[in-house]
Amino acid sequence: MSKLDATRAELALLVLYLNKAEARDKICRAIQYGSKFLSNGEPGTAQNVDKTTSLARKVFRLFKFVNDLHALISPTPQGTPLPLVLLGKSKNALLSTFLFLDQIVWLGRTGIYKNKERADRIGRISLFCWMGASFCTVLVELGEIGRLSAAMKKLEKDLKDKKNNQQEVCYHEDDKYRANLKKSNERTLALVKASMDLLVAVGLLQLAPKKVTPRVTGALGFVSSLISCYQLLPPPSKPKAS
Numbered sequence: 001m002s003k004l005d006a007t008r009a010e011l012a013l014l015v016l017y018l019n020k021a022e023a024r025d026k027i028c029r030a031i032q033y034g035s036k037f038l039s040n041g042e043p044g045t046a047q048n049v050d051k052t053t054s055l056a057r058k059v060f061r062l063f064k065f066v067n068d069l070h071a072l073i074s075p076t077p078q079g080t081p082l083p084l085v086l087l088g089k090s091k092n093a094l095l096s097t098f099l100f101l102d103q104i105v106w107l108g109r110t111g112i113y114k115n116k117e118r119a120d121r122i123g124r125i126s127l128f129c130w131m132g133a134s135f136c137t138v139l140v141e142l143g144e145i146g147r148l149s150a151a152m153k154k155l156e157k158d159l160k161d162k163k164n165n166q167q168e169v170c171y172h173e174d175d176k177y178r179a180n181l182k183k184s185n186e187r188t189l190a191l192v193k194a195s196m197d198l199l200v201a202v203g204l205l206q207l208a209p210k211k212v213t214p215r216v217t218g219a220l221g222f223v224s225s226l227i228s229c230y231q232l233l234p235p236p237s238k239p240k241a242s
Contacts, residue, residue: 037218
């Protein structure tokens with residue numbers, strides 16, 4: 001492959017990535033929370049960027065509540081424990097509510113909805129919904145990581161038995177083990193992101209203003225946004241067999 005072909009392929013992947021509304025939203029989110037970190041809640045250019053980007057992101061999320069509403073009424077995979085099912089559905093319900101209420105906040109910020117006091121109250125309720133959804137996500141990811149860990153230990157035992165208890169067993173050569181390990185890594189990253197989002201919600205609601213300052217909120221939100229951007233990257237293409 002020539003250098004021009006390689007460049008063209010990389011640009012095609014970038015175009016594919018930027019064509020996703022979710023990817024553009026997360027890039028804007030990184031800008032928003034990066035600006036919040038720089039401003040530390042003080043008036044100035046960085047705070048203006050934070051506020052204008054926050055308002056612009058709400059347009060990306062118009063009618064996005066339908067996604068979680070659909071997930072709420074969709075069947076769950078067979079074999080999922082009931083507590084994880086209930087937590088997952090609670091997360092969908094809270095996130096859908098947050099995104100729906102966020103549209104009213106957008107109407108208030110743009111001046112279409114005139115009752116500013118009520119719009120601010122709805123905005124605070126929506127943030128509590130997002131915090132609740134993040135908390136449910138943390139619990140779901142912990143539960144799923146536990147299930148994957150148990151499955152991998154069982155698989156390790158089975159592989160040892162098949163190898164007649166040899167000292168060294170290469171687990172990574174097993175496709176099922178590798179798949180579970182990949183899922184576990186993805187779940188761990190999602191757990192880190194959800195934990196950060198939970199603290200970001202605490203910061204935005206000013207529930208612990210002395211500990212979770214605007215700068216801490218901005219830093220956590222920025223890292224969380226970068227994780228989201230990474231999660232949305234297209235999977236690496238497999239090399240073609242010659």
